[in-house]
Amino acid sequence: MQATATVLVYSDDAGTREQVRLATGRRPAQDAPLVEFVECATPAAVLAELDRGGIDVCVLDGEAVPMGGMGMCRQIKDEVFHCPPVLLLIGRPQDAWLATWSRADAAVTLPVEPVEFAGALAALLRKPALSA
Secondary structure (H helix, E strand, O other), X not given: OOOEEEEEEEOOOHHHHHHHHHHHOOOOOOOOOEEEEEEEOOHHHHHHHHHHOOOOEEEEEOOOOOOOHHHXXXXXXXXXXXXXXXXXXXXXXXXXXXXXXXXXOEEEEXXXXXXXXXXXXXXXXXXXXXXX
């Protein structure tokens, strides 16, 4: 397991980004790596950070404005070579089919429920590509 993972959090809402940080803590599970956050409030910032590299997991807010996390997810899955896994924050459980359309690796509903969110994030951080 790597010592530290970098998690990109995209939302135009600072409160949503804070919910993600608080739900994760220093690590989302005992067997997951420590987490450092990169916060982005715009789609351009997300693309710039992904171009820079070093992102292990993306957390994208499906309710973000001007571009929702679902559209952002679909775009980065198409355009970013070796795109990191994506955890999508969706507004309601019925939007799970849209998360599938966007090619998200996992989805949880808003507001962030700490145990559910931490479990989903930890599962993505445990993927084999992250432990190499």
